[in-house]
């Protein structure tokens with residue numbers, strides 16, 4: 280059993296102010312795999328004070344030097360990638376091969392993009408030819424609280440920490456209490472990279488404790504949050520009293536519009552994307568909307584693809600699906616599958632209960648529902664598990680209307696060979712991201728949502744801007 284009870288504060292691993300143990304459960308076998316501490320107000324205050332003290336020197340460190348430190352951090356992160364994959368796989372259940380390729384890979388990809396963006400960024404930019412003596416100066420906002428979820432731990436931590444560091448902010452990271460091991464390993468890497476004491480701090484805790492203390496703290500200048508829309512609302516309220524900036528990356532309920540002229544891999548690609556990371560991705564295409572003329576065939580293919588997905592423990596190598604993160608999620612997903620059945624959706628793959636032969640661990644059957652209607656619970660709620668809902672549409676207008684009929688607006692997907700339709704759909708879909716015909720996002724593309732999916736943009740230059748103030752200076756010599 281791993282024991283890691285200290286927090287990283289002011290450049291040193293520090294004992295918590297009060298002992299409050301928390302067990303991390305291995306979702307593949309439901310056994311405790313680590314003990315950490317949950318912090319209290321004194322730990323939060325110490326970390327915020329360290330970040331506040333470190334801010335003036337870090338903010339005035341030349342940006343090239345800050346970027347050089349992040350490059351060093353990225354190199355250490357790449358070198359220690361296998362260790363990181365082990366930590367992620369153990370704590371949140373991503374299969375080990377997927378953890379080392381996708382989960383760890385996402386972190387280095389984001390750091391690469393932010394380093395590039397930092398080099399290209401116009402830190403002091405002219406306003407335009409019409410105003411030759413005006414300059415727009417970008418300055419770090421100050422002390423940032425970074426609160427992250429467990430589902431893609433390094434994806435989110437790298438996006439926030441690397442952007443904050445390059446921007447010149449100092450920070451306190453509170454990772455999810457479900458996935459503290461990877462975050463603490465990341466803190467070790469920050470230390471190894473020689474980032475000055477107090478610039479980066481880590482305190483473990485839960486939302487009601489350290490999370491809320493950070494969002495309400497008078498010396499925290501901004502909150503960068505990734506997690507559920509439910510917590511995003513609480514955080515916005517908590518941050519309101521001190522009027523701090525709040526950048527939110529929240530939930531999603533992505534639609535995947537498959538038109539009759541889509542390529543022949545579109546359905547398979549959509550099912551596998553929905554099941555990736557055991558369905559625990561904010562941008563998962565969970566609502567597959569299929570043009571009526573190819574609907575029956577698409578349902579048949581989707582069921583076959585889901586049935587071909589194998590499920591196994593996270594420490595087994597190979598291309599399979601792991602468990603979901605914890606008992607709460609397991610129970611919630613089981614309930615939602617039952618609700619789908621009760622509300623009249625047609626179950627064509629999976630269902631309630633564990634997959635055969637897996638009696639322990641938070642394993643869920645890859646599940647597909649057909650004949651889902653827009654009013655059903657499974658079409659509206661973020662399930663955050665391997666559950667796909669398939670719906671039929673008759674024309675483009677109806678497809679776009681159904682896709683937009685949600686409180687969320689993170690990522691939508693479109694599959695068609697018709698370029699004019701692709702462009703119309705890209706403009707009509709109310710989401711921060713639209714991905715077409717299986718083409719993934721390019722390096723440095725902004726990640727973020729509309730509506731109740733949040734207001735932040737992470738990655739590349741937009742990710743830097745989240746941590747920057749804009750100062751207008753006139754009369755520049």
Ligand code: NAD
Nearest residue numbers: 427428429454455486490491506507510513528529530561
């Ligand atoms: P969560 O909201 O329960 O927790 C996320 C983090 O917030 C954790 O660190 C938690 O301790 C903390 N927290 C919870 N309540 C808080 C409060 N009141 N004040 C301060 N901190 C609080 O979410 P989760 O279950 O860890 O993650 C899954 C959710 O995250 C899903 O809804 C998913 O869609 C979303 N997500 C969004 C993105 C994105 O970029 N848009 C990316 C990944 C995950």
